Amino acid sequence: MNWDDLRYVLAVVREGSMSGAARALSVNHATVIRRVRGLERGLGASLFDRDGHHYVISPAGEVVLEAAERMEAQAATAERLIAGQSTALSGTVRITAPEPMGTEFLLPAVREFNGDYPDIVVDISLSRRAYDLGRREADLAIRVTTEPPLDVVGFRITPLYWGIYGPAGCGLLAADVEKVIVEPGASAGVPDWVLQFLPQARVSLMVDAVELEVAAIKAGYGVARLATQIGDADPALERLADMLPQYLADIWLLTHVDVRSNARIRVFRDFLIDYFEHNHALYQPRNLGAR
Numbered sequence: 192m193n194w195d196d197l198r199y200v201l202a203v204v205r206e207g208s209m210s211g212a213a214r215a216l217s218v219n220h221a222t223v224i225r226r227v228r229g230l231e232r233g234l235g236a237s238l239f240d241r242d243g244h245h246y247v248i249s250p251a252g253e254v255v256l257e258a259a260e261r262m263e264a265q266a267a268t269a270e271r272l273i274a275g276q277s278t279a280l281s282g283t284v285r286i287t288a289p290e291p292m293g294t295e296f297l298l299p300a301v302r303e304f305n306g307d308y309p310d311i312v313v314d315i316s317l318s319r320r321a322y323d324l325g326r327r328e329a330d331l332a333i334r335v336t337t338e339p340p341l342d343v344v345g346f347r348i349t350p351l352y353w354g355i356y357g358p359a360g361c362g363l364l365a366a367d368v369e370k371v372i373v374e375p376g377a378s379a380g381v382p383d384w385v386l387q388f389l390p391q392a393r394v395s396l397m398v399d400a401v402e403l404e405v406a407a408i409k410a411g412y413g414v415a416r417l418a419t420q421i422g423d424a425d426p427a428l429e430r431l432a433d434m435l436p437q438y439l440a441d442i443w444l445l446t447h448v449d450v451r452s453n454a455r456i457r458v459f460r461d462f463l464i465d466y467f468e469h470n471h472a473l474y475q476p477r478n479l480g481a482r
Contacts, residue, residue: 194266197259199226200238204256207245230255267326268449278454281310286459287322288315288333291401291421292442296333300466304459311455319399324447330456331463337440345445346464349420352436355388356422357414359429368431370395370413372404384416388434 202212203223213220231238238252248256288297293315301313322328324343332343339345357363371392373382381394396412398404404415409427419436422428430436444463450456 194262196226196230197255197262199223200230200252200255201259201263203227203239203246204248204252209246263326270327272449276452280308280454280458282455283312283314284331284455284459285314285316285329286331286333287329288317289319289335290317291418292333293317295420295424296467300463303466304462307462308455308458311459313459324445327447327450330446330450330453331460332445334443334445335440336443339443339445342448343445344448344451345443346460348442348444348467351439351442352419353384353416353439354419354422354430354436355384355414355434356408356417356428356430358409358411359427361429363414363429363431364433365389365431366391368392368414372396372398372407372413372415374404375399382416384437389414 198216199212202215203209206212206215209223209227210220212223216223227238234251234255236251237249238255239246240249241247286297297315301315304311304313316322316329321334322332324330324332324340333348335351355365355368357368365388368389369392371385371389371394373385373394373396375397385392385394392413396407398407401417401421404417405421405425405428407413408415414431417428418439419430422430444460446456446460451460
């Protein structure tokens with residue numbers, strides 16, 4: 192078995208389909224099928240069983256998968272350790288963050304950083320998916336969590352609070368709310384915060400992007416739960432008058448322990464920490480203790 196073939200097995204398992212693996216690896220669908228089938232012929236065993244449009248790994252595939260994950264982890268470790276020795280203040284630094292952090296925090300910070308370090312290119316990925324720092328899918332990550340993983344080092348940027356927001360000027364109270372906008376994924380479509388604070392309300396819309404939630408509030412679809420850093424900053428929105436902000440988690444800036452000594456990663460990380468500390472007030476909810 193060679194590592195290049197095993198990458199295709201890993202991708203099919205993680206994406207659940209040949210087409211998903213093709214997208215993840217930036218190759219065409221036929222290439223994935225050819226590489227997996229070639230590996231199966233070489234081993235004399237079937238690695239996947241077809242279940243509708245999805246591929247379910249077989250017992251033989253489980254053995255190959257375990258070996259592939261070990262090889263991937265060893266390769267990633269070597270790559271991280273080598274990257275950690277770099278002293279060059281040039282090249283690319285990859286950072287991943289939740290979508291709202293891009294416009295409000297990263298873009299102005301990176302613009303200032305580029306003035307000091309023009310030879311370092313910052314690659315920003317905004318996604319709800321948790322990029323794997325161990326597999327070097329990113330060098331730095333801004334994440335919302337109460338407990339960062341053990342293999343990373345981090346700086347706590349700020350606590351994250353949330354509130355329930357409607358259109359500005361309505362003076363809504365919790366008892367007045369009839370419609371709510373929620374994110375997909377809750378059991379029966381009704382998240383816990385709705386059941387706890389707005390049990391009388393019905394779900395009017397489900398969206399998976401903060402920008403859509405804000406637009407839907409303004410369009411009259413109902414109220415939504417937003418981070419106070421977003422809701423308080425928008426003059427067209429207003430927090431429910433009888434609800435205090437609720438603590439959710441902390442926002443952390445994280446990097447893997449193996450690459451923390453990399454010069455370009457270190458200077459960008461230190462710059463972001465300093466940038467936040469000088470602009471700390473921008474990321475705090477207003478009227479935290481007032482109704």
